[in-house]
Amino acid sequence: MNLRATDSPAVRPTEVPPPAFEMAGLSLRLGGTAILENVDLRLAPGRVLALLGPSGSGKTTLLRLVAGLLAPDHGTIRLAGRVVAGPGKALPPEARGLGMVFQDYALWPHMSVAKNVGFPLEMQGIAAAERAARVSRALARVGLERYAERRPAALSGGQQQRVAIARAIVAEPALVLFDEPLSNLDRELRETMVEEIAGLVAELGLTALYVTHDHAEAFSLADEVAVMEAGQISQIAAPETLVSDPASASIARFLRLGALLPARRGAEGWHLAGGARLAPASAAPGECATVLVPSRALRVVPAGEGHLAARVTRTLFRGDGHLATLALEGGHEIQLLLPRRALPGEVLGLHLCHARLRWFPPCPHPTSPSERISP
Known part of the structure; x- marks a missing residue:
């Protein structure tokens, strides 16, 4: 059969994979206290x-x-569409087909490294040869193949953490959960x-949900960061967006993005x-x-030449510069990292x-009264 230029075979639409996980309207109360309220999230x-x-x-x-360690009062959770x-x-x-890295590693001290890593496969009934x-x-992926027969107590804290990661990825799960592992x-x-x-996450192409209270840790590891406050998601964005455009003063304060100062508008401006x-x-x-005043909004100039006058009250050498506490007109204080001692x-x-x-x-x-601005 000849096809004219106007003829074309049917084109199948590209199938879009379902989210690795998705939650809708998730709520949970414990002891009468709302822990999570109407949370929507997908990855x-x-x-x-x-x-x-x-x-x-x-x-x-x-x-x-x-992870399935708790059940919600309301809402649904889907993993890969299920x-x-x-x-x-x-x-x-x-x-649920998940891998999980716990805060305290959760390694069995009486088992070798290899047996710790292989335990999830043993529970699944995987044959010994395939399991090995x-x-x-x-273990090779996390650089610990030489430590297979050692006990966890013979390893450093960092090595134990890598054992926990090896155990989380050994079954090649669709989603790995990290519960403040560091x-x-x-x-x-x-x-x-x-x-x-x-x-490791980049090399293995993992899909991961990573819990932390350390913003530097989150920014280093995540494609997106969901900032949580009082059981709700206040903002979800790429790390760069959170830094440049926080959604609220409370987020800016939690992320330590700069000084938050009260301002009033008058006839001549703010x-x-x-x-x-x-x-x-x-x-x-x-x-x-x-108003949030981040460090990138400030440039130190000679006295009398800037928008604000700041008097140095104390300084502290911090290795990467001198952390100066500055008093502003009106009784406000900020802290700013300076390249020299003032x-x-x-x-x-x-x-x-x-x-x-x-x-x-x-x-x-x-x-x-004292707000910190740092690079």
């Missing part, structure tokens, strides 16, 4: 989503709902492990409450506001880039 395959928030924000509870929790249904953790091959492959490590090791986990002129009147609507009593000028300020409704409670 595409091959992506990493961090749940970020302070203690009590609901992030770990949400992770446990996905309902695993919803009205009248709650699949147990072992039936998968364990060997998982919180028990010291700062130096934690920074090293963030880089290692980020490299002023710090009881202090100097800050921005043109057109900078924001309303008569009162809270003497107490020295007056500096601060030039403002108005386009980089962010404006929010007035805070319901007074802002802290």
Whole structure:
């Protein structure tokens, strides 16, 4: 059969894979207290989503709902399009096809590294030869193939963490859950492990849900970050967007993005409450506001040449610069990292880039008298 130029075979639409996980209208109360309220969230395959928030924000509870360790009061959870929790249904953790890395590693001390990693496969009834091959492959991926016969107690904290990751990926799950896996490590090791986990996640092409209270950790690992407050998601965005355009003053404060200062609008423009002129009147609507002043909005200039005058009250050498506490007109204080040591009593000028300020409704409670701006 000859086809004319106008003829073409039927083109099948490209199938879009379902989200790796999806939750809709998820709510949970414990002891009469609302822990999660009407949460909607989804994650595409091959992506990493961090749940970020302070203690009590609901992030770990949400992770446990996905894992099947808790059941929601309302709403549904789907994994790869399959309902695993919803009205009248709650699949147990072992039936969800997940990998999980716990906060305390959860390694069995009496088992070798290889047996710890292979335990999920043993529970699935995988034959010994296939199990050994998968364990060997998982340990090689995390660089621990030489430690297969050792006990966890003979390994460092970082090595134990890698064993936990190998166990989470040995069954090649569609989704890996990380429950604050670095919180028990010291700062130096934690920074090293963030880089290692980020490299492993990228190399293995994992789809992951990562819970943490550390914003630097979340920014390093995740494609998107969901900031949680009081059982709800306040903002979900790429790390760069969260930094440049936080949705609220509370998010800016939690992420330590800069100084949050009260401001009032007058005939000559916006002023710090009881202090100097800050921005043109057109900078924001309303008569009162809270303004975020990030470090990238400031440039130190000689005294008398900037928009604001700042008097140095104290300095602290921090290794990467000198952290100076600066007093502004009106009784406000900020902290700013300077490249040189400034003497107490020295007056500096601060030039403002108005386009980089962010404006929010007035805070319901007074802002802290000392706000920190750091790079």
